[in-house]
Amino acid sequence: MLSLGHKEMKAYQVALNLVKEVYTLTNGFPVDERFGIVSQLRRAAVSVCSNLAEGAARKSPADRRRFYEISRSSCVEIDTQFELAIQLGFIKLDQVTDLDEYLNHTFAIISRMIDNTR
Template identity: 30%
Template structure:
């Protein structure tokens, strides 16, 4: 693998999450296409994109900053999951699954960030 981020397990997990969320949002009603679908997909994509962007050619301080962005995007994903469940678009089962996946990624980001110090 040519880039540092490709070897990061947290990036790999975030990339898996983007695919899983993409599949989930295909079940959303069309009226949510430019609302919750778009927001949830962008937030999920932002997790792995920020990990990748911060990892290459950056100082540890700069990488930590991008990991912070990725972490905040993870929190946004969790909030979107709540909105989707509230609107009865996301089942309790899907909510629990994606909440747990996102939470685990956020914990991994926190650990990586802490390890940079």
């Protein structure tokens, strides 16, 4: 594996925990949702990490900022999908405590990164 700077970023490290938590929580979803909300949640979680990494590799601040904004938007997508999952009874609110912590932390760090990328 490459030894690249994005792996040292706090946002990337927290986002990795977010991905693991999303995968763990979605393991308990109904089997018939495997290609629906489960797939969408997992892709959004991976998108957070992937866009942080790709943004960190960009030379221009505008390019970095754009990828960080996509990453942050994926956090919003995860939040929305889990809200739907709770409403649909796939998961209970008290089961998303760790996810909520990782999601809020990741969103806040990425927001600061966006604000500081000029």
